[in-house]
Every structure is written in structure tokens, then in C-alpha cells.
Amino acid sequence: MKRQLISLFCAGFALLGSNQTLADNSYKIGISDSFQPFNYRDAQGQLKGFNVDVANALCTEMKAKCEFVVMRFPQIIPALENNEVQFAPANFLITAERAKKINFSAKYYRSTTSLIGSADKAHLDPEQVLKDMNNKVGTQKGSAQNRYLVEHAHTQVIELSSIGEGLSKLNKQEIDYLIAPTLFALNFLQRPENSRMDFIGEPINNPTLSGTVHIGITKQQPELQQEIDSALAALVKQGKLRQIINQYFPFNVY
Amino acid sequence: MPERRLKIKHLLNRLSLLVVAVTGLIVAAILLLSNYSAQLAQKSEQELLPSIHEHQRAALNLERLERMGDLVAYGADLALMRRNALAAQVLAYQPSFNFDPKIQKAVRDAYELIKALRIARQQYLKLPADHSDRDQQLKLLQQKEQVLQTQWGEHKQVLFELQNRIITDATALQSQTLQKITQTSSRILIVGMIGVTLFVFVLIVAATLLRRHLVTPVTDASRALLAIESGKKYQLRAADYDEIATINHAVDRLSSTMKKLHEMATTDSLTGCYNRRYFMELAEEELINAHSKQAPLALLMMDLDHFKRVNDEYGHATGDETLKLCTQWIRDLLPEGCFLGRLGGEEFAILLTQHNSLDTFKLAECIRVCLSEQSAQQTSIPHFTVSIGIESKCYVTDTVDSLLSLADKALYQAKSSGRNKVVVGQRNSNTLPVN
Numbered sequence: 235m236k237r238q239l240i241s242l243f244c245a246g247f248a249l250l251g252s253n254q255t256l257a258d259n260s261y262k263i264g265i266s267d268s269f270q271p272f273n274y275r276d277a278q279g280q281l282k283g284f285n286v287d288v289a290n291a292l293c294t295e296m297k298a299k300c301e302f303v304v305m306r307f308p309q310i311i312p313a314l315e316n317n318e319v320q321f322a323p324a325n326f327l328i329t330a331e332r333a334k335k336i337n338f339s340a341k342y343y344r345s346t347t348s349l350i351g352s353a354d355k356a357h358l359d360p361e362q363v364l365k366d367m368n369n370k371v372g373t374q375k376g377s378a379q380n381r382y383l384v385e386h387a388h389t390q391v392i393e394l395s396s397i398g399e400g401l402s403k404l405n406k407q408e409i410d411y412l413i414a415p416t417l418f419a420l421n422f423l424q425r426p427e428n429s430r431m432d433f434i435g436e437p438i439n440n441p442t443l444s445g446t447v448h449i450g451i452t453k454q455q456p457e458l459q460q461e462i463d464s465a466l467a468a469l470v471k472q473g474k475l476r477q478i479i480n481q482y483f484p485f486n487v488y
Numbered sequence: 489m490p491e492r493r494l495k496i497k498h499l500l501n502r503l504s505l506l507v508v509a510v511t512g513l514i515v516a517a518i519l520l521l522s523n524y525s526a527q528l529a530q531k532s533e534q535e536l537l538p539s540i541h542e543h544q545r546a547a548l549n550l551e552r553l554e555r556m557g558d559l560v561a562y563g564a565d566l567a568l569m570r571r572n573a574l575a576a577q578v579l580a581y582q583p584s585f586n587f588d589p590k591i592q593k594a595v596r597d598a599y600e601l602i603k604a605l606r607i608a609r610q611q612y613l614k615l616p617a618d619h620s621d622r623d624q625q626l627k628l629l630q631q632k633e634q635v636l637q638t639q640w641g642e643h644k645q646v647l648f649e650l651q652n653r654i655i656t657d658a659t660a661l662q663s664q665t666l667q668k669i670t671q672t673s674s675r676i677l678i679v680g681m682i683g684v685t686l687f688v689f690v691l692i693v694a695a696t697l698l699r700r701h702l703v704t705p706v707t708d709a710s711r712a713l714l715a716i717e718s719g720k721k722y723q724l725r726a727a728d729y730d731e732i733a734t735i736n737h738a739v740d741r742l743s744s745t746m747k748k749l750h751e752m753a754t755t756d757s758l759t760g761c762y763n764r765r766y767f768m769e770l771a772e773e774e775l776i777n778a779h780s781k782q783a784p785l786a787l788l789m790m791d792l793d794h795f796k797r798v799n800d801e802y803g804h805a806t807g808d809e810t811l812k813l814c815t816q817w818i819r820d821l822l823p824e825g826c827f828l829g830r831l832g833g834e835e836f837a838i839l840l841t842q843h844n845s846l847d848t849f850k851l852a853e854c855i856r857v858c859l860s861e862q863s864a865q866q867t868s869i870p871h872f873t874v875s876i877g878i879e880s881k882c883y884v885t886d887t888v889d890s891l892l893s894l895a896d897k898a899l900y901q902a903k904s905s906g907r908n909k910v911v912v913g914q915r916n917s918n919t920l921p922v923n
Contacts, residue, residue: 344583420578424571433574437581445583484575485552486545487582 260299261458263289264310264319264450268398271421271482272325284482285323288342288449291474295465306395308376310450311335317454321462325415326450327378329442337459340466341446343417343479343487346437347379350419351404351411356432363411363434364389372400372409379413382443404431413438417487493730499701503694510690514683521679525672532665539587543658546584546591550651553579553595554644557602561640566613573606594643594650601643605636705732712739716746756830758808759815767829771839771888778841779884786848786880787888788838789895790818790855793873793907795834802870810869817862821855837892845880845916852876852910860908873908875899880916 265273265285273283281302293300303319313319314336325345328338349360349371363369364387373380375393383391392409394400400412401422412419416437423431437444449466451459469475470488479487556576560569580599585592612629619625708724709732715722716739724740727733754766762770771787778785792798792814799807811834818828818838825841838855840848856874864871877898879891894913902911 346578346581346583348578416578416581420574423574426567429567429570433577437578484556484572485549485579485582486584488545488584 259297260301261293261320262301262303262318263293264305264313264322265289265302265324266307266310266396267304268396269307269325269418272418273323284343284478285325287478287481288469288475289321289323291469291478292449292462292465295468296461307374307397308395311376314450314452317452320452320455320458322450324450325418326448327442327445328448329378329381331381332450335453337451337453337456339449339451339459339462341448341488342466342475343447344445345447345487346416347382347413347440347443348416348419348437349411349413349434350423350431351434353430353432355434358434360435360438364438369411370409372403372412374400374414378442379415382438382440383413386440417483420484493728493733495730496702496732499697499729503697506690507694510686514679514687517679517683518676521672521676525669525676528665528668528672532669536661536665540658540661542584542587543654543661546587547651547654547658549579549582549584550591550595550647550654553598554647557598557605557640557644560602560609561605561637564613566610569606569609573602576602588654591650591654594646598643598647601636601640605633605640608632608636701728701732705729705735709735709739712743716743719746719750759811759830761815761819761836762827762829764829764831767827767831767837767839768888770827771829771837774839774841775881775886775888775891778881783841784844784848784880786840786843786845786878787891787895788840788848788852788855789831789877789879789892789899790836790838790874791899791903792834793875793903795872798870798872806869810863810872813863813866813869814859814872814874817859818855821851821858837895845912848878848880849910849912852878856908856910875902875907876910877902877913878910878916879913882915 265281267273267275267281269283269285271283273281273285276282281304286302289300289302303313305313305319307324310319310322310324311332314322321339323342326332326338327345332338349363351363355363364371364383367388367390369389370392371383371387371389372392372394373383374397375395380391380393383389389411392400392403394403397412397414397418400409400414403409404412405428411434414422416433419433422428423433449462451462466475475488476486553576556572556579559572560576563569563572576599580595585595608629612626612633615622615625615629705725705727712722712724722739722743724736727736754762756763775785777783792810795807795810798810811830815828815830815836818836822828822838823842826843827839829837829839831837840851843851856876860871860873863869863873877895877900879895879898881891894915898911898913902909905911
């Protein structure tokens with residue numbers, strides 16, 4: 235009887251093991267490539283950045299084969315919906331609209347949203363700036379910031395397909411301000427060539443624009459959310475996420 | 489109507505139920521507590537641990553903020569100052585400090601100071617060389633810089649104290665969790681001990697009930713059986729349970745049957761006095777007793793005179809009635825310790841203890857006279873007289889048989905010398921007065 239039970243257990247474990255190896259453990263990761271320091275290409279054209287490192291660490295933790303699929307930010311959510319990519323570390327703030335389309339991981343860092351512009355306007359209150367109809371404010375198309383502008387601001391809203399485009403427009407003074415995630419803006423402003431630019435006042439005080447940031451996950455593989463959360467928790471526990479954060483940010487953003 | 493009593497099975501069922509209930513209660517309490525402790529562990533894993541980490545991160549970030557401030561306050565490179573001022577700005581508004589409004593405010597104040605420092609120092613470092621009144625300006629800016637640097641030094645102390653407080657809070661959270669876990673485990677211990685005590689108590693109650701309702705009645709019944717065997721008295725308590733009541737009833741029945749059998753074996757069915765066999769048996773015992781105590785003992789043989797004639801003339805029923813009444817009258821005359829036996833037909837024997845020869849003779853005479861008088865008054869039977877032969881114990885060699893045989897001889901003498909007489913055996917006749 236005992237022996238039978240043991241062999242049954244063995245068989246069970248063997249099945250589990252084989253299941254794991256048989257399971258579709260290769261993922262496509264949706265990512266954009268003009269969002270330094272989160273995801274960008276270095277001088278050699280290699281994908282680099284915080285999100286790239288986090289994605290790689292997650293894949294290692296999940297023992298999965300991963301492949302990056304580079305796309306523009308507005309394409310990422312549709313790609314997740316169609317299961318063309320399975321997850322996307324794309325700095326998602328959770329909104330009700332997005333939650334209908336995709337799943338979200340646990341938080342992987344926290345952020346706020348800021349307005350940047352010419353340094354001589356740094357003393358202005360961003361809320362006032364956004365009320366002025368003469369101002370042109372650039373925003374990443376499809377972002378939470380885009381939605382916020384449409385709903386709350388009276389300014390002219392310039393929707394951009396990539397945030398990099400916004401930065402060059404700002405430099406060329408084609409737009410007056412750019413609304414962007416603060417940590418992204420910090421990286422841009424800290425570069426010596428951008429010393430003419432600065433934050434406009436404090437980060438914008440709105441719950442839809444700040445808080446925890448999440449990885450987007452396709453709804454078509456419901457078990458993937460749990461898997462990514464476990465891997466993320468393991469990265470936090472082992473201090474690996476902190477290591478990655480230290481490489482890209484001047485303080486702990488978790 | 490028989491009383492309705494519970495079966496022993498009910499008692500056992502009740503006791504089992506009690507034990508099961510108590511065990512269930514204890515197990516439930518322990519499960520509840522262990523569940524609580526599991527919840528605590530889960531809570532500390534899911535809430536307290538992240539909170540502790542949050543505190544630790546905040547403390548480290550405060551330290552970074554201090555370093556950024558230092559670089560702005562004392563650094564010489566404008567680009568470096570700018571980079572750090574920007575970083576400090578972002579850090580000051582980072583949601584990581586939101587868990588404590590006091591910290592949030594202190595960090596934002598720190599950032600305002602850093603901003604002021606940056607502006608002042610930028611002005612100072614960038615002051616154009618051809619500025620009119622440069623020395624005066626430089627002096628003013630330097631003073632302003634120094635004031636701000638002093639302020640920054642003071643604010644750093646505030647940040648440092650905050651940092652300490654955050655670490656203390658984290659430690660408090662940790663020890664709070666530990667305390668709760670220790671508390672729970674000690675609670676589990678207490679409940680376990682109470683449980684064990686309760687269980688022992690229940691076992692004691694069960695044992696007591698079993699003893700009272702099962703062991704003691706059975707012991708009593710077995711003692712009663714021993715008492716019945718040796719002809720002694722016994723007493724049984726009222727039973728609470730059916731089976732014990734049955735046993736007690738059986739014991740009582742056995743006892744009364746034994747009594748009846750004993751009566752049948754020892755008495756004469758017509759007169760109710762001892763039969764020959766039992767009379768002999770008792771007489772042997774009394775004789776042994778008298779020998780050992782050197783006490784007097786006498787045997788009387790008595791015969792109803794012409795009794796055959798009563799049977800013949802009045803019928804056996806009257807004969808039997810005569811014997812019955814005769815027995816009754818003699819019994820009324822006999823003192824304690826003396827007894828009467830019917831040896832057969834109309835022949836009786838009487839054993840007297842504690843009577844010397846004279847008393848024995850007097851009693852025999854009394855019997856003879858009384859029977860004659862009472863039978864004369866009794867209308868249902870004819871008048872009758874009796875003859876009595878007496879023999880008392882003289883020697884240690886005397887036996888019941890020898891004494892009876894001697895008494896019988898005396899009786900024969902009484903009969904042959906005309907009946908309605910008391911005759912003392914030859915061995916004793918000289919001790920009596922001549923009448």
C-alpha cells in the first residue's frame with residue numbers, strides 16, 4: 235500500500251515536472267524604445283533601461299524564454315489585448331479604463347507626474363499653467379497624462395506618438411510644456427544640455443497621475459499575473475529589484 | 489408497576505458524549521487559536537513586513553536627501569548642484585514618504601531650503617566679473633549663503649532625528665509583531681493546559697459516575713450474595729439503572745427462596761416447630777456450647793396421652809388442630825434460648841438452657857398443668873393431658889442421643905405409672921424434692 239502511494243506521488247511529481255517543462259514558458263514583452271532611463275537604445279542600438287532589466291530579471295526568475303517586441307507606447311495595450319505580447323513593463327498607472335483591457339502586476343515602483351518647460355517658468359504653478367488656453371502642452375498619446383489633460387486642462391493638447399518626439403519639440407520650442415512621468419523628466423533635465431529646462435513647480439497633485447506603477451499583463455493568460463507577482467516578490471525579497479533601481483535612479487523608487 | 493429506569497448503555501452514551509464534547513471543545517479552541525496565529529503570521533508577512541521595509545526605504549531615502557542637500561549647499565560645480573537639486577525635488581515629492589505627513593512636510597521643507605540654496609549659490613557662483621559693486625554684492629550673497637547653510641545644517645539635524653524615529657518605528661513594528669506571536673503562543677499553551685485540566689476533570693467525573701452507578705452496585709450485590717450464602721442479613725441501595733435493578737431484584741428473589749428452602753428443611757409443616765433433624769442439629773450445637781461453658785442443659789421428652797383416641801374419635805383434622813394448639817401453648821411458655829421440636833406423631837422434645845434441675849422440673853410441671861387446663865377450656869378440641877420425661881446433662885460424655893434416650897426412658901416411666909405426669913430421669917431424681 236505504502237509503496238503504491240509512494241510510486242503514485244513520484245508519478246505525480248514527474249507529471250508536474252514535465253508539465254512545467256512542457257508549458258509554454260516563452261513570452262513576448264511589449265516595450266517602447268524612447269523612454270530613457272526606462273527603455274531606450276544605447277549608442278550600439280541595444281535595448282537598455284530599468285524596464286528592460288526588470289523584464290529580464292523576471293524572466294530569469296520565472297525560468298522563461300523572453301523576447302522583446304519594440305513598439306510605440308499607444309500600441310502596447312492593444313498588443314496585450316490580442317496576446318501578441320504577454321506582458322509589458324511600460325510604467326502603467328492603473329486606470330479603470332485600462333483595467334478592463336489588461337491585467338496588472340503588483341507595483342514595481344512609484345512615481346508622480348510633472349510638467350517640464352523652460353527654466354524661467356520653473357516658479358509657476360502647474361495647475362495654473364494648465365488653465366491657460368495659450369499654452370501648448372505635449373503628452374504621450376494614450377498615457378494617463380493624456381487622459382488627464384483631456385479631462386482637466388484648458389490648454390492646447392499636443393498628442394505625441396513617442397515621448398522622445400515631445401522632448402525634441404520642447405527643445406525646438408514647438409511646444410511650451412511637456413507633461414511626463416517625473417522620473418523620466420528627471421533623467422532628461424539632469425543632462426547638462428537641458429539646463430535651460432526645469433520642472434514647473436511641484437508634481438501635479440492628482441491621484442490618477444501618481445502612485446504605484448505596474449506591469450501590464452495580457453488577460454488571455456490569467457495565470458501569468460500570479461506568476462509575475464510571485465517573481466516580482468522574489469526580486470524584492472532577494473534585493474535584486476533594489477540593485478536595478480540603484481543603477482538608474484538617485485534614490486529608492488520602490 | 490415497574491419503575492422506568494435508564495439502561496447502563498445510556499450512562500455510557502452520556503459519558504462518551506461528554507468526553508467527545510469536551511475533546512471537541514478543546515480541539516476547536518486550539519484550532520481557533522492556531523488559525524489566529526496563522527493569520528498573525530500572514531498579516532506580518534503581508535502587511536507588517538512591507539510596512540517595515542517601507543520605513544527602512546524611507547530612512548535610506550532621507551539619508552540620500554541629506555547627501556543631495558549637502559552637494560547643493562557646499563558643492564562647487566554648478567552642474568552637480570543642479571543635478572542634485574532636481575533629484576532632491578523629485579525625491580521630496582516621491583510617494584514613498586506619504587505614510588507619515590510629518591515626514592512628508594519635513595522633506596518638502598528640506599527641498600525648499602535646497603531650492604533656496606541652489607538659487608543663492610548659483611547667483612554667487614555666476615556673479616559676472618564686470619558687475620558694478622561686485623565686492624559688495626559678493627559679500628551680501630556670501631552672507632545669504634552662510635545663513636542658508638546654517639539653516640541647512642539645522643534642518644539636517646531634523647532629518648537625522650526623523651531618520652532615527654523611522655528606524656525606531658520600524659523596530660517597534662517588528663517587536664509588536666513578535667510580541668503578538670509570543671502572546672498567541674502563550675495563549676495556546678494556557679488553553680492547552682486548561683483543556684488538559686478540563687479533560688482530566690471530565691475523566692474524574694466519568695470515573696465517579698461509573699463507580700457510583702456500576703462498580704458499587706455490583707460490589708454490593710456480590711456482598712449480598714455472600715451474605716445470603718452464610719445466612720446473614722444484607723441491604724441493597726435503590727438502583728438508578730435497569731441492569732442493576734434486575735441484579736438487585738434477582739438477589740432479593742434468591743434470598744427469599746433461600747429463606748423458604750431453609751424453613752422447609754428445618755420446620756415441621758403442620759405445627760411450625762422444628763422438625764426432628766433440625767432439632768437434633770441445634771441440640772448438638774447447644775450441648776457443645778453447654779459443655780464448654782459448663783452450663784446446665786436439659787432435654788424433655790413429651791407425649792400427648794391417648795392421642796390415638798383423639799384421632800379415632802374426632803378425626804384427623806381435630807387431631808391436627810390439637811397438635812397445633814399444643815405447640816402454640818408450649819411455645820408461649822418457653823423462655824428465650826429454649827426450643828421445641830416435633831420428633832414424630834404426638835411426640836415432642838424440648839431443650840432447656842440456663843435451667844437447673846429444679847427450674848426444669850417446675851417448667852415441665854407448668855407445661856403439663858397448663859396444657860391440661862387450656863385444652864379443657866378450648867371447645868374445638870377434646871381435653872388432653874401430657875406425660876413428660878426429663879433428663880439433664882451430667883457428664884461430659886453425655887450426647888444428645890444418650891440424653892434423649894434417657895429422657896425417653898423417664899417418659900416411658902411416666903406413661904406406665906399412669907400418665908399426666910412429669911418424671912425426672914434416674915440420674916437426676918435425687919436432686920429434686922419429693923412431693
